[in-house]
Amino acid sequence: MSNLDLNSTLDFTDEQVKLALKFATEKHKGQFRESGDEYITHPVWVAKVVAQLGVGQEAVIAALLHDCIEDTNTTEDEIANLFGDEVALLVSGMTDVKHKTSGVEIHKTNVEIFRRFLFSSVNDVRVLVIRLTDKLHNGLTVNYLPKDRQIKYAQRVLGIYGPVAEYVGLHYFKRLLEDIAFKILYPKKASNLELELKKSELEDEKALNKITNDINVLLKSNRIAGCEVSSRVKGLYSSYLKIKQKGLDKLKD
Structure with missing residues (x-):
């Protein structure tokens, strides 16, 4: 929410x-x-x-x-x-x-x-x-x-x-x-990660909007109604845990 x-x-x-x-x-x-x-x-x-x-x-x-x-x-x-x-x-x-x-x-x-x-x-x-x-x-x-x-x-x-x-x-x-x-x-880790994520923020938003739009087009072309496509932005701590576990390249899957 x-x-x-x-x-x-x-x-x-x-x-x-x-x-x-x-x-x-x-x-x-x-x-x-x-x-x-x-x-x-x-x-x-x-x-x-x-x-x-x-x-x-x-x-x-x-x-x-x-x-x-x-x-x-x-x-x-x-x-x-x-x-x-x-x-x-x-x-x-x-x-x-x-x-x-x-x-x-x-x-x-x-x-x-x-x-x-x-x-x-x-x-x-x-x-x-x-x-x-x-x-x-x-x-x-x-x-x-x-x-x-x-x-x-x-x-x-x-x-x-x-x-x-x-x-x-x-x-x-x-x-x-x-x-x-x-x-x-973890103030230092949080600050460093925040800076890292901000670098790709605009690029990520564009990619997310494109994917959302593509899915909506696909749903409409197949006459599938009643579906809502939504996305969520990972929190700082959630991102930290994922990077720690899987590496930075797996963060945006």
């Missing part, structure tokens, strides 16, 4: 969404992010991106409230009374996922076993969608954190959240998250 607008605005005409914004703003009053921004800017960003994913109003409301239980004096019952059991379960699920992942040390943990445990313990995939959006915003503002926390964030992205994004079908999130993590953990 690469057509997401990460700078969009949220529609606050819905009464429940308006109530959730008011509630979250009040609960997070006096709290600030490492960037110095008011904390409420974070759940609002998460909610506006979740709203574009088509996972329902309850998920948007839960996104606005996702840090209330953990970071304020809010209870699950309070959320259930105001916004319903479904929203309360989503927010509670988010808090639970945070607690399960907070103590994980990637270099000491079998991440594959942990990922399976995480998937099996989450009852609603929307919890993972909200959590991934939460992690993405944290990644986009990670430069405000001390270096040791940046490294910890990046290790968890590559070990846990990148694969989780792939699991739930959010491949665009996976690419963004992994590229952020790659630049933190």
Whole structure:
């Protein structure tokens, strides 16, 4: 879903969404992010991106409230009374996922076993969608954190959240998250690879457009309808792994 607008605005005409914004703003009053921004800017960003994913109003409301239980004096019952059991379960699920992942040390943990445990313990995939959006915003503002926390964030992205994004079908999130993590953990390699890929960017785009056009012509001439031809650009980290495994000449297959 690469057509997401990460700078969009949220529609606050819905009464429940308006109530959730008011509630979250009040609960997070006096709290600030490492960037110095008011904390409420974070759940609002998460909610506006979740709203574009088509996972329902309850998920948007839960996104606005996702840090209330953990970071304020809010209870699950309070959320259930105001916004319903479904929203309360989503927010509670988010808090639970945070607690399960907070103590994980990637270099000491079998991440594959942990990922399976995480998937099996989450009852609603929307919890993972909200959590991934939460992690993405944290990644986009990670430069405000001390270096040791940046490294910890990046290790968890590559070990846990990148694969989780792939699991739930959010491949665009996976690419963004992994590229952020790659630049933190291997800044020199990331910078060199970025320069290398930019050299052939225009040529690759022309070739891709030609191939797409040729396939569309072929489909039309054979009267094959209902097919959509699409392509995707490999992420920086994904490109790095492929080059490491197969060499630069195999990158564009």
